[in-house]
Amino acid sequence: MTGMVEVRKIHKSFHGTPVLKGVDLSVAAGSVTCIIGPSGSGKSTLLRCINHLEKPDRGRVYVNGQLSGCRERNGVLYECRPRELCLDRRKIGMVFQSFNLFSHMSVLQNLTVGPVTVKGEDGAAARAYALELLERVGLAHKADAMPSQLSGGQQQRVAIARALAMRPSVMLFDEPTSALDPELVGEVLEVMKALAAEGMTMIVVTHEMGFAREVSDHVVFMDEGRIVEEGHPDSVLLKPQHPRLQTFLSRVLG
Amino acid sequence: MQQLPFDDDLGAPVPLRPWGRWIGATVLILFLAAVIYVFASSPNVKWSAIGQYLFSRPIMNGLLMTIRLTAICMAIGIVLGVCAGLMRVSANPVLNGASWLYVWFFRATPQLVQVIFWFNISLFVPQLYLGFAVVDTNTVVTSFVAATLALGLNQGAYMAEIVRSGIISVDPGQVSAATAIGMNRSQINRLIVLPQALKVILPPAGNEFISLLKSTSLVSAISARDLLNEAQSIYQQNFLVIELLIVASIWYMVLTSLASLGQYFLERYVSGGPVMASDLMARIVQNMAPLSRRMVAR
Numbered sequence A: 001m002t003g004m005v006e007v008r009k010i011h012k013s014f015h016g017t018p019v020l021k022g023v024d025l026s027v028a029a030g031s032v033t034c035i036i037g038p039s040g041s042g043k044s045t046l047l048r049c050i051n052h053l054e055k056p057d058r059g060r061v062y063v064n065g066q067l068s069g070c071r072e073r074n075g076v077l078y079e080c081r082p083r084e085l086c087l088d089r090r091k092i093g094m095v096f097q098s099f100n101l102f103s104h105m106s107v108l109q110n111l112t113v114g115p116v117t118v119k120g121e122d123g124a125a126a127r128a129y130a131l132e133l134l135e136r137v138g139l140a141h142k143a144d145a146m147p148s149q150l151s152g153g154q155q156q157r158v159a160i161a162r163a164l165a166m167r168p169s170v171m172l173f174d175e176p177t178s179a180l181d182p183e184l185v186g187e188v189l190e191v192m193k194a195l196a197a198e199g200m201t202m203i204v205v206t207h208e209m210g211f212a213r214e215v216s217d218h219v220v221f222m223d224e225g226r227i228v229e230e231g232h233p234d235s236v237l238l239k240p241q242h243p244r245l246q247t248f249l250s251r252v253l254g
Numbered sequence B: 001m002q003q004l005p006f007d008d009d010l011g012a013p014v015p016l017r018p019w020g021r022w023i024g025a026t027v028l029i030l031f032l033a034a035v036i037y038v039f040a041s042s043p044n045v046k047w048s049a050i051g052q053y054l055f056s057r058p059i060m061n062g063l064l065m066t067i068r069l070t071a072i073c074m075a076i077g078i079v080l081g082v083c084a085g086l087m088r089v090s091a092n093p094v095l096n097g098a099s100w101l102y103v104w105f106f107r108a109t110p111q112l113v114q115v116i117f118w119f120n121i122s123l124f125v126p127q128l129y130l131g132f133a134v135v136d137t138n139t140v141v142t143s144f145v146a147a148t149l150a151l152g153l154n155q156g157a158y159m160a161e162i163v164r165s166g167i168i169s170v171d172p173g174q175v176s177a178a179t180a181i182g183m184n185r186s187q188i189n190r191l192i193v194l195p196q197a198l199k200v201i202l203p204p205a206g207n208e209f210i211s212l213l214k215s216t217s218l219v220s221a222i223s224a225r226d227l228l229n230e231a232q233s234i235y236q237q238n239f240l241v242i243e244l245l246i247v248a249s250i251w252y253m254v255l256t257s258l259a260s261l262g263q264y265f266l267e268r269y270v271s272g273g274p275v276m277a278s279d280l281m282a283r284i285v286q287n288m289a290p291l292s293r294r295m296v297a298r
Helices: A043-050 A082-090 A107-117 A123-136 A152-165 A182-197 A209-215 A233-238 A243-253 B019-040 B047-054 B057-088 B093-108 B111-119 B143-169 B172-180 B185-222 B227-238 B241-270 B277-297
Strands: A005-014 A017-027 A032-036 A058-063 A070-073 A076-079 A092-095 A170-174 A201-205 A218-223 A226-231 B127-129 B134-136
Touching: A005 A043, A017 A043, A017 A058, A017 A218, A017 A226, A032 A043, A032 A209, A043 A058, A043 A170, A043 A201, A082 A092, A092 A152, A092 B172, A107 A123, A107 A152, A107 B185, A123 A152, A152 A170, A152 A182, A152 B172, A182 A201, A182 A209, A209 A233, A209 A243, A218 A233, A218 A243, A226 A233, A226 A243, B047 B241, B057 B093, B057 B143, B057 B185, B057 B227, B057 B241, B093 B143, B111 B143, B111 B185, B143 B185, B172 B185, B185 B227, B185 B241, B227 B241
Parallel strands: A032 A201, A032 A218, A092 A170, A170 A201
Antiparallel strands: A005 A017, A005 A058, A070 A076, A218 A226, B127 B134
């Protein structure tokens, strides 16, 4: 089904240090999953493993029910060719903590460069859809601006629109509001809420407990490379069972 | 306690007088005048010869040859440099190693040796097999070809390091973002990394270009008829050594000045600012303004 993500027994080490130790995660199509946890717990690495920005050492990722980033032949797992990897990544949009807009391109070009070069879309059609997306994130009037002329909140909204321009079936958000001034967090969360309401499958690494409570269908708490507790936001955030989650929440919520 | 003033206009402070700069400028001008006087008053230099040879036919031919060599070698250098620079940051150990070896070898040997070596390549490869015919290497590798090969390959090695420094100056987040929207390696390099690296690459690349302009004079060693070689062959007949070296130097100065100017405009273009020659003039005028105002007041 479109938008479904299944992560199975993912392991990942960096220079011999294990960061993910066999993570399983199921994300239903059209649902919003928030991943919370202390820094260094492997949240971002898990997210980057889903679209293979980091290659998992072991384990599998399924997107829309299909094995992603690897191929299986006769029961053996093979690394993808770069071309196949690019095809798999198109299904997954990603938004970064530091926005990462292409700084030498205008806002509009940031949105059209993917569809035109990667998917071979017609330029005029790509521009039309890009303007529609900019309208949705409230930045149509900034189409010709350069990223450096935008505020952090505006840049992040453009980054969301850029990811959407590829028409992905899943969106990954890696701490999308952590680099923002407090008064700009709201505008980005609003865009994300609207996206969730439209039924986009979203996996969000976040420290925004309010957003997790209000918007997500599923909250995952990670610590030391493992998922320690997960479930409905009300149960995970309000009635935490695991002592480590209890300590984490008491620190975060003050 | 002093009474603090209360008024709409509280006055602007009179700027400091830059006495030190005026003294410095005076000393510098006097020094330059002295140097010029020493050279110009020398009875051993026939100044009229400079004017006589500056636009002479052999010098003009040599100038053209120098420009051609520089342009071709720089073109080779840019192509090789971009390839080797990209290879050097590649995750592929074979490409990486090959690029490292290339850069190491051409930076480790003197340019002059490389020039002479290519000119004598027939000692190692006496004949070239071109599929349909066998030719004597010496008929293919003329002094011009040898010079182009030597300087172009050398330039490529230095450009590779400059390109590499430009590439690693680009925020890795840009590559992550491009990868995430499904771009392949070559699209990322072409559309995202290299355009952003250009800003860092240009200033040292301009420096290399100017350096290459003068390095082309090494080819006189294999009697390619460049600017310096033409000047040399004239003074070997009339013994006006210094005069002709000055003639050659004037042209090198003209070329490097033009190159610097081109670099200035390229850098402005790449940094996205408006490209205006009047900017430079405006700044000079602005800096001169206080001085002229004072002179008018007097």
